[in-house]
Amino acid sequence: MKTSSLFSLIAAAGLVLLTACTSPPETRRAPMLDVPAARLAPISVPGTRTFGASPEDLAVAGYVEQEYSVSGVANRYAFHDLMQDAAVIDGGHAYKTRIIVRRPANAARFNGTVIVEWFNVTLGQDIDFNWATSRGHLMREGYAYVGVSAQRVGVERLKTWSAARYGDLAVVAPETTPKDPLQAGDALRWDVSDVLSWDIFSQTVKALREPGAVDALPGMKPRRIIATGESQAGRRLTQYYNAIDPLHRLVDGMVFYDAGYNTWHLLRGDNPTRLIAVGSEVHSDGRKPVADGATTRRWEVAGTSHLSLWDMQVVDAMTTRDQGLKRRDGTPAATVQDLIPGCQHYPLWSAVPMHKVLNAAFDHVKRWVDGGPPPPAGKALERGADGAMLRHDENGRTFGGIQLAEYAQPTAFNLGYRNPGPVFCRNGGHHRFYSAAELKAIYPDPEAYVRRVVETTNANLAAGYILAVDAAETIKAAQDLFTQR
Incomplete structure (x- = not known):
């Protein structure tokens, strides 16, 4: 099939999605809590640089990166019920942290949407996994991006990494004790720890919507703000969605990347904030599928590990440069894989491109909050008889x-979650690209292979799980596979 014909099919499928009927958004309840805007100030300390700065040259894409301090006075909250509004305990807790802003250098390119990522701190430092995943799409489409250091672990690592640049940051306040202890065995203890993180995130969003003396988005007026987070950050945003967001409605939508919510991470059904949770095999296995709600969707992607090879190309470049990762014995580690010894299969990370699905999720939520059509329904991986454990064949492939x-027409052997070894091996998955000889054996008819790729890709495009530009990339790669060998 000629390339021009393929792009015609892609364009036609995309037109169907864009011209679907729209419906007005639901009426939002009036905010119950007035949130002050945080104070912003540019961070500029001679002889130092931004921790977690993009390792890629953003100027090539017409973007700039800037770092700001964020300060204010926060409340502490009590969480007495997973599905109800949080209650203010007290206020007056001063904090100072930082944000990283990546935005179009030319304000005219701004598409009106700000993606605000809650930095993941599971590895002892801030990591912007969602930026790493969807960076190409966000810059291509003119999104602005803000990463927030909301938690103590990340802030404390900043301070030890550069006392000159970050020594005055502080996000500490006494932990709270819930009236009814919730998930007492959970080490994250979202309900009692990082008590200032909720208002840090909210007040940062307010500062983007209503800038003071310092505007982090000069010449750009945000029309919609989408909160996002990966893994632990997504789980904390789950509770933000359930208990904090209903108090003030500062964000318009949310996109989770492998947040892994199950029976204790359900989403309340009366929150009009639009949300798509994109999940890998790692956080789907052992959990029963969660049904869609009026304003929520959950998509599960076959063959995907907790992070993908695409994500880690940028994350590894950043962590290798910054040398912020630490092993259990305190010695430095260059990459995330260095922290995960003892797995049966290396290298880690599935090569299935999760970013293509996450890209679609961001665009769907953007349109959805504007009153556009609801995104595609949730699509769950198949479970076994217990309704929770994933079905897989003898090679670990899921259904x-x-x-x-x-994944359906692979050019690599990919494991999403079945990598034997210590616990984090399961998260890491595995990939091994097939040799030229293997590819010829698997696909003796290259034209038939390309046809199957086109059929699968156009089906996913028509369903709304990927975007036209990513579909075109997939098909082009399939066309080039045998001609380049």
Whole structure:
């Protein structure tokens, strides 16, 4: 099939999605809590640089990166019920942290949407996994991006990394004790720890919407703000969605990347904030599928690990440069894989391109909050008889869910979650690209292979799980596979 014909099919499928009927958004309840805007100030300390700065040259894409301090006075909250509004305990707790802003250098390119990421701190430092995943799409489409250091672990690592630049940051306040202890065995203890994180995130969003003396988005007026987070950050945003967001409605939508909510991470059904949770095999296995709500969707992607090879190309470049990762014995580690010894299969990370699904999720939520059509329904991976454990064949391949062409017609052996070894091996998955000889044996008819890729890709495009530009990339790669060998 000629390239021009393929792009015609892609364009036609995309037109169907864009011209679907729209419906007005639901009426939002009036805010119950007035949130002050945080104070912003540029961070500029001679002889130092931004921790976690992009390792890629953003100027090539017409973007700039800037770092700001964020300060204010926060409340502490009590969480007495997973599905109800949080209650203010007290206020007056001063904090100072930082944000990283990546925005179009030319304000005219701004598409009106700000993605605000809650930095993940599971590895002892701030990591912007969602930026790493969807960076190309966000810059191509003119999104602005803000990463927030909301938690103590990340802030404390900043201070030890550069006392000159970050020594005056502080986000500490006494932990709270819930009236009814919730998930007492959970080490994250979202309900009692990082008590200032909720208002840090909210007040940062307010400062983007209503800038004071310092505007982090000069010449750009945000029309919609989408909160996002990966893994632990997504789980904290789950509770933000359930208990904090209903108090003030500062964000318009949310996109989670492998937040892994199950029976204790359910989403309340009366929150009009639009949300798509994109999940890998790692956080789907052992959990029963969660049904869609009026304003929520959950997509599960076959063959995907907790992080993908695409994500880690940028994350590894950043962590290798900054040398902020630490092993259990305190010695430095260059990459995340260095922290995960003892797995049966290396290298880690599935090569199935999760970013293509996450890209679509961001665009769907953007349109959805504007009153556009609801996103595609949730698509779950197949479970076994217990309704929770994923079904898989003898090679570890799973069934159902969103099946990208890169998994359905693979050019690599990919494991999403079945990498034996210590616990984090399961998160890491595995990939091994097939040799030229293997590819010829698997696909003796290259034209038939390309046809299957086109069929799978156009089906996912028509369903709304990927975007036209990513579909075109998949098909082009399939066309080039045998001609380049």
